[in-house]
C-alpha cells in the first residue's frame with residue numbers, strides 16, 4: 315500500500331498580512347496532515363507565499379519599497395503564522411527562491427520545446443487583484459467601473475505581445491481526465507461548475523507579460539516575465555525538487571494527494587494546472603478540494619468592509635485550539651461559513667468546556683480519589699461497557715472513508731456523539747454509588763478512561779495542543795499516537811500512573 319501523503323495549501327500573496335481566510339485553509343490542511351500521520355502515512359505538508367506578479371509589484375511600489383524586501387517582510391508574517399497556528403508543515407516555499415525559479419524555467423522550456431507555447435498578442439481584460447484574464451462575457455459595468463463578474467474585482471484593458479499556452483487543445487483531454495477521475499475535483503457542486511466551464515470552450519491562455527518586470531523571465535526571451543499563475547502553481551513540484559524527477563521527494567510524493575484551496579482559485583487548479591502538467595507529461599495531482607469562504611455575519615470578510623476578525627486577536631483572547639476547533643466544526647466544509655465572537659464563545663462553552671473538558675476533569679478527579687491515580691484493574695466488560703466502547707470499532711471503516719473524502723463534518727460529528735455518549739455512560743453508571751463493589755467501580759473508571767483516550771486521539775488533528783496534554787496523563791507522547799488504537803478497548807495497562815490534569819478550557823461568562 316502507498317503510505318505517502320502530500321497535502322498543500324495555496325501559496326498566499328504577501329500583498330497584505332494574513333487573515334482568517336488564510337488561517338482557515340492552513341488549519342484544515344493541518345488537520346489532514348496530522349490525521350494522515352497518525353494513520354501511519356509519511357506526510358509532506360507544504361505551504362508558502364506567492365511573491366511575483368503585478369499585484370505584488372504595485373503593492374511594493376505604493377510603499378516605495380523594493381519588491382523583494384517588501385516580500386521578505388510580509389512572507390515572514392505568513393511563516394510566523396505557521397508557528398502561531400501550530401501547523402505541522404514540512405516545508406514553506408517562497409516563489410522568489412532559486413529552487414523554484416529553476417523548476418519554473420524548466421517547465422516552461424519543456425512546454426515551449428513541445429510546441430505547447432507560441433508567441434502572439436493579447437488584447438483583453440485583466441484583473442491585477444486576481445492576476446487573471448477574463449473574457450468579454452465575464453465583465454460587467456457598475457457605476458462606470460469595469461468589474462469581473464466572477465470575482466467582483468476591477469479589470470483593466472491590456473494589449474501586449476504575449477506567449478500563449480495552447481489550452482484549447484486540452485479541452486477534450488481534460489474532460490476525459492475528469493470523467494476517468496471522478497473525485498479529482500471536490501466538492502461535487504464545484505466539479506460541475508468546472509466541467510460546464512470547460513465544456514463551454516477553452517481559449518488559449520496568455521502565459522507571459524511584458525509590461526512589468528517582477529517575475530521569472532521567459533528563458534528564451536528576457537523581455538517577458540512568466541504569468542504569475544504558471545509560476546505559482548509550479549511551487550507544488552518545486553518543493554519536491556523538480557526538475558529532478560528522480561529525486562527521492564518527487565518520487566515519493568508526486569502526484570499530490572490533495573491540493574486544498576478556496577473556491578476562488580478553483581479554475582487555476584482544476585483547469586490550468588492539470589493542463590500544464592498533461593502537456594509536459596507530468597501526472598496531474600489526485601485531488602483538488604475547493605472549500606468555501608469564511609464570512610463575517612452574512613458578508614464576506616474583507617478589509618474594505620471592515621469586518622475582519624483577526625486570527626491573532628482571537629488566539630490571544632480565546633486560545634488557538636478553540637479557534638481551530640470552531641473553524642473545523644462549525645464551518646460546513648465545502649460551503650461558506652461564518653465566525654463571530656458570540657458563536658465562538660458558545661462553542662467553547664458547550665463543546666470544549668462542558669462536553670470534553672468536564673468529562674476529563676470528572677473522570678480524572680474520580681481516579682484521584684479512588685484509584686490513587688493508577689489505571690484501575692478492570693473486570694469483564696458488561697453490555698453497557700461494550701456498547702459504548704465498540705462504537706469506535708464498528709464505525710472505524712466509515713471514519714476512514716470520511717477522512718479520505720474530506721468529509722470533516724461527519725468525522726467531528728462522530729466525536730461529538732461519542733462525547734455525549736461518554737458523559738451519559740459516566741452519569742448512568744453512577745460510579746460514586748459503587749463504593750462497595752470495587753470491581754465494578756474500577757471497570758467503569760477503566761471504560762471512562764478508555765473513552766477519553768479514544769476521543770482525545772480523534773481530537774488530536776483538530777486541537778493538537780490540548781489533546782497532547784490529555785494524552786500525557788496516560789504517558790502517551792505525540793509520536794506514539796496511532797489512529798488505529800481507537801479500535802482497541804484495553805489499550806491502557808492496569809496500575810500504570812495517571813498524571814493530573816490542569817483545567818483544559820475555561821467557561822466564558824459574559825455579564826453583558
Ligand code: ME8
Nearest residue numbers: 324325326327335336339364546547575576607608
Ligand atoms: O489566491 N475564506 O493567494 P491569496 C476562506 N496566491 N478562505 C480564504 C478567504 C476567506 N475569506 N480568503 C482567502 C492566491 N482564503 C494565490 C494562490 S496557489 C498556487 C496561488 C484562502 O493570498 C483560500 O484558500 O489570495 C484562498 O484560495 C486563498 O486563501 C487565496 O489566497
